[in-house]
Amino acid sequence: MNLTQLKVFTEVMKTGSISKTAVLLHRTQPAISLSIRNLEDSIGFKLFERQGRQLVAVPEAFYFMEEAQAILKRVSTIERTLHSMQNAEMGSLRIAAMPGPATYLFPRFISRSIGDNPHIKVTLFAHSSNQVHELAATQSIDFGFADAANLNGEAGQYSIEKFSADCFVALPQDHILTRKKIISISDLDNLPMGGLMKQHINTERVNRLFDEQGLSFNQIVDSQTFLPALQFVSAGQCVAITDPLTAVTEMKMNSSHGKVVFRPLKENLRYEYAVLSSNFRPLSKLAQKLKSDWQDELNRLLNEIDANPYPE
Template sequence: MNISQISAFRAVMTSSSISEAARKLGRTQPAVSLAIRSLEESLGLALFERKGRQMVPVPEAHYLHAESEEILDRLSSVTRTMRSLAGGNTGDLNVTAMPGPAAFIFPRFVASVIDDLEKVNLSITSRSSQQIEELARSQSIDFGFCDAPARIKQSAQYEIEIISAGCFVAMPSTHDLPELEPFSIRALDGVPMGGLQPSHTHEKRSVSLFAEHGLHYRKVVESQTFMPLLQFVRTGKCLALVDPLSVVNELELMSTGGEVVFRRLDCDLRYDYAILSPVHRPLSQIAHKVRSKWRTSLFNLLDQAGAEPRWEPRSALPPGSGA
């Protein structure tokens, strides 16, 4: 018994004649008759009494008809689901992002690209960049967005895509420093600064940048992430060198009430982001779709912020780049 036979059988059961059943199916009468005969032979049971051109179902045919309705309806549902899966509109999606983007930018993006949340088994979490790297290595996520790992190297467990973008100076809107853009790094000599933890690559790059220009990097506030630093900037306690997505986030949320402004630097202090994807975890079509759209959205966000983004091949990155 196969789907073609069952489809022909249901059509005959719901039609007044073989010819009507054939029209419903878009098949010829002989093809429908052959399907019915083949079905009867496979079952070892006559399903119809032939009375001239009429096909009169026997009692057993009514039982099979009830079962065939469920089978064909289920098949139709599976077909619709598979087409939806192929179109990237349904399926499983397990993604994560580091705390800054995970607070607003990343979930807003995911919400915008998922058409029907009832058709998606979604898990979206916030993790540290190191935790995201471990999740990718253990094949536990579809993809993660984080700071580029401190040591960029080939991995047999995950693929890495890196986008680099220029950083900004965050300062109070009332600050008396020149309103120039790009902003001169020399204007920050000895100025109270907020920064990240010493082990963070961005902090190391900032310290090195000041040293290269013979400037004093005077850090007075230390934070694990950028967003808390903006509250100290807002109240005039310090300035900060921040990544461009923090700029995008703040301009969207206005957590400082517009009391913090951002200026591009006149030197190439860049921040490296990474998209990590496990290599041994088959991705659903929706995971492929969301990851692809995130690449485009991320680049556009950074470009609109004036951060001059660029995708970086691994070989082009300097030793110890990333965070």
């Protein structure tokens, strides 16, 4: 017994005719007759009797018809499901991002990507970069987005695709430095500043830039992420050198209602990001597509503000 035989059988039951079934299925009458005969041989009893020129189904055929239709319907459902999965239209997704992008840009992208598709389920984690690294290493997520610093893909447990982009200076709207199109480190000498924790590699790099020019780095606000520090910038209490995605996020969300503005930094200070994926958790078609699309989205957003993104 096979699916072709079941399909032929159900059509003969519907039409009551070998010739009509042959036309509907674009096959010859002998082929239809052979298919029915082989099916009868496999199940051990006749499904039809000939009464003159008419083909009459035996009582058992009607019960078998219900079972055959149920099987064909299930197979059709499976085929549609596989087609949807192949085209990244169905599946589940476990993803993670560091808190900054997880606040707005990352979930906005995922939401727009899946649209109103009810066949996609999403689990989204917002964790520190180190925790995103651990989730990728333990094969707990499909892919993640984090800082690139100190993420080395130990023991080949996960892969890292790094890229970087230019940092920006966040200023209060009425700050005198907003008159300048480009800000240099010397402009920030001894100014109250906000930024990431002192042990973060980005803060260390900023501090080094000040030291190299004999300037005073006066950070008065330490924050786990840049977005909270912008509240202090908005209030006029400090300025900040931020990563470019923080600038994009604030420009899109406008949480400060225009009280924070951004300027390019003259010095070469790049912020490094990483897209992480597990090496022993094969990505579904859906995860592959969204991971690739997220990288395209990042390039688009960063190019919009002339942050010069490129892979490391």
